[in-house]
Amino acid sequence: MILTLPDYIYVFMEDLQLAGRSKLTLKQYESDIKKFFVWMDKHKENTEFDTFKALRAEDIRSYFLHLHHLQLSQATIRRLASVLSRLMKFHQCIAAEEIHKLAAASPLRALNDKDFITDKEFTQLMKRMKTKDSEQQKKSARNYLLNRNIAIVLLIRTYGLTPTEIHSLTMKHINFAQKELMVQTNEQRRTFQLQESMMNYLRDYFFSIPPLFRPKYNSKDPLFVAFNNISLSFQYDYDRQRPKDLSVRAIQEMIKDEVRLANLRKISAVTLRNTSILDFLQLGYLDDVLMERFALTSEASLRRYKQYLENISENN
Template sequence: MSTPQPNYLEDYIESLVSRGVKVSTRKQYLSDLKKFLIWMKVYKGDIELGTLKTLNDNDIEAYISYLSDIGYSDATFRRLLSVLNRFLKHFNIYSPILQDKPKERPLRPLNEDDFISDDEMSKLLKSMRKPSKSEARNHLIERNLAIVCLVRYYGLTPKDITSIRMNAVNFFQHTIQIDSNRSPLIITLQDEHLEYIRDYWNSIDKEIRPRYQSNDPLFVAFFNLTFRFRFNYDTGMPQPLSIRGIQEMIKDEVKLAKLRKISAKHLRNSCILDCLSNAVSINNVLTYFRLSDQFSIRRYQEYLSNNKNNTH
């Protein structure tokens, strides 16, 4: 998704130049702030300076939730919010949340509310399998089940899921390859979860269905008014489901199941906890979940140590 660079962002970067900030640091700031503007364009509808200045605590909390669901490491999470805090202060926009949240991330101990329990997961899946009053939602039962299972049982982030292409899916070997900055991750799917994906894929009209062994996205956006999956005729391929689309879907399914607020982060947290509970080595956990260092899993280890009889 491409978002034009507004003049006020260029002015801010120029102010960093005048203060002698290193080129590498300026490039990092620019990259981090572009992530925020992409979110702002989707969430607020535009990236005008006037809109920026109207952001409130609820908006900032929504952005923080968005970053959490993507699954960034603690270090990246803190950096993104710290850069945003400096950026907003430049325009005399002050957010107590932004000042406190980066400090909270590495320090706050995990508690049971940070995970989805087995009982909650069972209720969620049972609810998701049932048709509802929404005809559009009923078209997406298999797709939604596949996505929720990929997060909960394989620890994928919404960002991982939107990036899956058909040439990374092998229906015969039951595998999906996830690309990352490190070596590619190959996950082996349980039969039930593979069937969700296969049934969803087959439910798409053949003329717009993601082509097997192509660069088409596996998960496709859906137009609720026409009950059809979206196809981008400019690119000649289906339109990928967005990160926000995944987050909103999980939110809606959780609400339909009458559960407390549960996000992709809760599902992924439980997957990480499962691995540690099953004595998977620290190095393997770090590699599999693409975590930056051992500090990233310290809170999970502390939670396990303090809740030895707790299961999820």
């Protein structure tokens, strides 16, 4: 069992850190890479750099066959492929391009109606999210966070952001005066012009934070600050001397809770983002525009939405 990764992996991790990757991203990368080196240690009997550099296409195919035998989801396999591809490209390995082809070619499950939220469901969700808890639940943390929660859900449903992208937003990424939001994904930068209603939720949330814990303008402070449900207070990271980041998991759990309170079926951040992508596809935007707007990594991802629309058209 691999407990510690080889030194040449940490050179790659240090490069990611210097590029500004979050601690959460680095932790995920390390976990994903470790899965590959557990396999490599077993099948190649060592994890030395020369062995790693010499890996060929047949080795990579063997690894992906191993992942399929573990019955991992296609989404997980694609993520592992993407991480491994970056690592091998960083070290200029021969098999790097083969991984990219395998990642792009991995079959994706066909989308169906359950992968999208209907207008009726979204209206019901928004109505419940705007409703405070009862007097008996007055000390509920949720009552302090209505505007924050609505802003997050709208960023996913209307603008197509992911929980990871929302977690990574800092005060440098938001311009309250110009109503602009900038999202940095790897080497790609996307700018969104926010609607006034969206800005109102963000401003109300921002000024609900006590000045001592409030993120500073044009700083690396997180736009969305973690909240302690017991003390009913926004949290501060004293080691880093700034407000504490709201985690990806907290965003996902918030959506799950709000969906449950609205008495809706299982709806996640992925469901909301899927619907945003579908909306823009129906508006007739070109493929390259859509891939840039939603930071899609392959045309195969976009093809699923097109196929879904074709299936709807054929059944009507």
